[in-house]
Structures are given as structure tokens and as C-alpha cells.
Amino acid sequence: MADLIRETVNHLRDLPRYRQILTTLVRYGYQDVVSALHLDAIIRPIERAALGETPPVHDRPQRLRMVCEDLGPTFVKLGQLLSTRPDLIPEAYTNELAALRDDVRPFPFDQAEAILTKEYGRPLAECFASLDPVPVASASISQVHRAVLHDGRTIALKVRRPEIQKVVQADLDILKNLAQLAERRLPALGVYKPLALALEFERSLKRELDFTVELRTMHRCQQQFAGDPTAHIPFAVEEFSTPRVIAMEFIGGVSVDDLEGIRGLGLDPGQVAIAGAKILIKQIFQFGFFHADPHPGNLRVLPGGVIAPLDYGMFGQLDGRTRERIADLLAGLIAQDVDRVLKALDALDVRGDQVDPKALRRDVDELIHAYPELSLDAIDLSVLLRELVRVIRTHHLHIPPDLVLLIRSLVTIESTGRQLDPHFDIARQLEPPLRALALRRYHPIRLLNQSVRTAEDLQRIATLLPDLLSHSLESIKRGELNVKFDLQGFERLVKQLIRASNILAMGIVISGLLVASSLVLRVGPASLAYTGYAAGVILSLWLGWTMSRS
Incomplete structure (x- = not known):
């Protein structure tokens, strides 16, 4: 009850801010969203009438950016977050929201x-x-x-x-x-x-x-x-x-997108682009801890070509397995191997609640075969990643946040690099770390460590299993544990077992009858022996017919 009262008081306290947010949405042409949420009544009638007189002139993505700018810091940050989620909103919106600045x-x-x-x-x-x-x-x-x-x-x-x-x-x-x-x-x-x-x-x-x-x-x-x-x-x-x-x-120096300033330091902009990309790639694939917002405003160039990243508020984190799976994904794209790409996406937890596997496979196949000669030297990685995200969004798959940040960072650093050098290609810089990840997977020390961990797990299981079985059996005896088997098709299985048992029993009877008739033929009346043979033949024919029907 206390929680309900507190929540009600909070809603009343926040009512003016609710009204401001909804009024701003209506002002920029998002009346349909407010109506769909059934929140029209919160807006004052006089405000609604005044807003209806000024139809929006900008397109919808631009108006969403203006909503974020008008509503202040929280919504500016929300717009920036949404600009990193092409899996959630169309590219026109992500491009527009990316223009939000602090x-x-x-x-x-x-x-x-x-x-x-x-x-x-x-x-x-x-x-x-x-x-x-x-x-x-x-x-x-x-x-x-x-x-x-x-x-x-x-x-x-x-x-x-x-x-x-x-x-x-x-x-x-x-x-x-x-x-x-x-x-x-x-x-x-x-x-x-x-x-x-x-x-x-x-x-x-x-x-x-x-x-x-x-x-x-x-x-x-x-x-x-x-x-x-x-x-x-x-x-x-x-x-x-x-x-x-x-x-x-x-930090002094010059901004990373200041071509004249970089040249004034006696540096080649193309080499600066490579140095910046190598720093980000090292963060991603070596440390698994990377700058998630490497736009030009957050990178400074110092004398000697040294790069100084600024603003450490937004970082992504990837564990070793995730880095290897990302390498698998990129390798699968380059090798045009649909199965490898799908397997890597599943391993990266890129999944959905209701996915059509055949349609997803078809779209991924079309994506990777749209490029006849994929290689790290030839592909435009940012375009390829955007196309992959488009496929993911089409099928309503969910991408883990850190993977989204990774894609955004790679696309941003490639865009920044091409401002410095139109021929800059981040894919070429990715080749050494991808090769190193592939080799690291089969390094003898790693294989030995995995074997040791596996042995430790087996030892732990072997140690716990007797006690676990003992406690379970005791619980069953005391009636504290009920074991329920749910075997699909169990009745059919029973019938098949009964039929097989009957056939086996009949086979034993026929064999015994034939053996007995042979013995009787040697020591007893022949008519009895021939009668036994006839019965055995008839039963054998019946058994063969029964087995053929089964």
C-alpha cells in the first residue's frame, strides 16, 4: 500500500513534466503517438488547440531530433542511444539522431x-x-x-x-x-x-x-x-x-578531423587514420574494452602522430569468447559461408522470439552473395555491417548492447578515417587481429588449459554424483521426490513391445514343435511326427505373414 501511495504521489509530482513531454511531441507532429498511448487528456485543451494551428514542416526523423533537443539532457542522451540502434529504428532516424550534440x-x-x-x-x-x-x-x-x-x-x-x-x-x-x-x-x-x-x-x-x-x-x-x-x-x-x-x-593538439591542423604538425592524415583505427582495434580484439563513441570530437592528435582519446563515459566490453565469435562472423561473411554466419549470429545471442529460419537464411545468403569477391582488401566493411543490421532488423532479431556499440564504433572510425584519407579501409587493419584470434584458439597452451578445466569439471561431477544420487534415492524412498516420466508415443511403444514378445514366444513354440516331431519320428509313431511337422509349417507360415504385416 505504501508503495502504491508513493508511486501515485510521484506521478502527480511528475505531471507537469509529463505534460511538457507530450505537448512537445504534439508540437512536432507526433500526435499519433500520444493518441495511441491514450494520453491526449493530459495535454491542456488550450495547448492542444494552439498546437493544431502550426503543422510541422520538417520530415519525421528531423522532428524527432528536435523533440530530443527541446526536452533537454535526458532526451538528448536517449536520442544518441537510439542513433546507435539501427536494429530498432530505420536508418533515416539513426542518421538524424546521430547529429545530436551535447x-x-x-x-x-x-x-x-x-x-x-x-x-x-x-x-x-x-x-x-x-x-x-x-x-x-x-x-x-x-x-x-x-x-x-x-x-x-x-x-x-x-x-x-x-x-x-x-x-x-x-x-x-x-x-x-x-x-x-x-x-x-x-x-x-x-x-x-x-x-x-x-x-x-x-x-x-x-x-x-x-x-x-x-x-x-x-x-x-x-x-x-x-x-x-x-x-x-x-x-x-x-x-x-x-x-x-x-x-x-x-589535452591540447588538434581535432582528428582538422586536416590543415594535422598537416601543420607535419603529419600525413592517412597515417593518422591508420593509427586511430589500430588503437580502437587493439581495444576491441586485444583488451575487449573499447571506446564506444570515437567521433572526431573525442579524438585529439598530438605532435608525433600520437592519438589522445577523450571522454571515457561510454565504453563497451567484450569477453574472449565474444571476440572470437565476432571474428567467426566476419570470417563467415568474407568466406560467403551462410551456415557459419548464422551459427556466429546465434552464438552472439542475435536471436528473436518468432523467427522464420528459412527466410533468415535466404536473406543472409542474398546479402553475402551480393558481393561477388569478398575479401578484407575489397569490402566496404561499414556498408556490409549496415546491410547485416538491416537483415537483423527485418527479422526482429535482438542484438546485445555491446555488440551494437562495437558495430557503431567500427562504422564511426571508418567514417572518420575516410575524412582523413578517401582510400582508408578499416577492413585491412582488421586482418592481423582476426588472424591472431584464429591462431590463439588453437594455441597449445590454451588447448592444455581447456583440457585441465574439462578434467576439473569431470572430477567435480564425479565427486558430487554419488552424494547426489544417494540423496535422490533417499528422497524417493521417503516419498519426498516424485519422478515423472513423460514419454511421447509410450502406448505405441508398449504395443510394439507386446507384439515383438508374442512373435518371439511363437518362434520358440514352433522351434520346440519341430524338434519334438523329429525326436518322435525316430522313436515313436510316424503319424504323430508328421502331424507335428504339419502344425509347425502352418504356424511358421502364420508367423511369417504376421511379421510381414508388422
């Missing part, structure tokens, strides 16, 4: 100053030699100020927006309620599992709001790329980092 109006410096003072518990003059009140960048969740430490190091202070957590949580609650409504009132959306998507989005956004998660990600990347001269991971200043603030090295 560049928003900065909040006043006095609020940032108050947050920093509260987090550090002391005057800022004791922390920094200088602090620039003008933000370097401003995003939907945070903004960045440049500061100089007393030891002379220049750092970037990433400060979370004031009250953003409360705003985001209220929006997340509304989104989850709308998702539940959509599942009940829009059955066609059931295959896309709106509530599961809303919960996944909630988990992702809450992790992004907690800067300690981003800080741990930076530390992990520093360990992975320690000693790698091609990558530079900014250091973090632990003393001035909290759940609401990250203090990290200020």
Missing part, C-alpha cells in the same frame, strides 16, 4: 564554483593557482573549465551540472512508464521490448552521471596502453576528482 548553453560559473567548493571542502584558491571562469566546453551533463595546479600542471575540470541527477531521474521514471504503456497499448512494438530498452538506457545514463566510473575507465586504459607510443591517455588527479567532478590532464 553542445548546450553553459551554466553560470558561480554555480560551478559552489559545486567545486562543496566537493573539496575548502576555498578554491587553496586548490588551484588559477581557474578560468569561461568553460572550454559545455555538454548536457557537464561542462569543462581549464585550471592550473600549484605545481604548474594544466588540468581540465569536468563539473556535473547542478541538480542534473534529480532531473534525469524524473525523466527516467517517466520514460519507463511510457515504455510500459507502449508495450500494453502498441502491440506492434512488443518485439522491440521498450521497457527493456528503457532499463538499459537508465543503467547507461546512471553510470555516465557517476564520474567515479569514468575515472576507473581512464585508469584501466592507462594500464592497457602503458608503453604504447601511439596512444596517450590523459592522467587523472585523484585529489580533485569526486563523483561530481573529474580533474584530468588538459
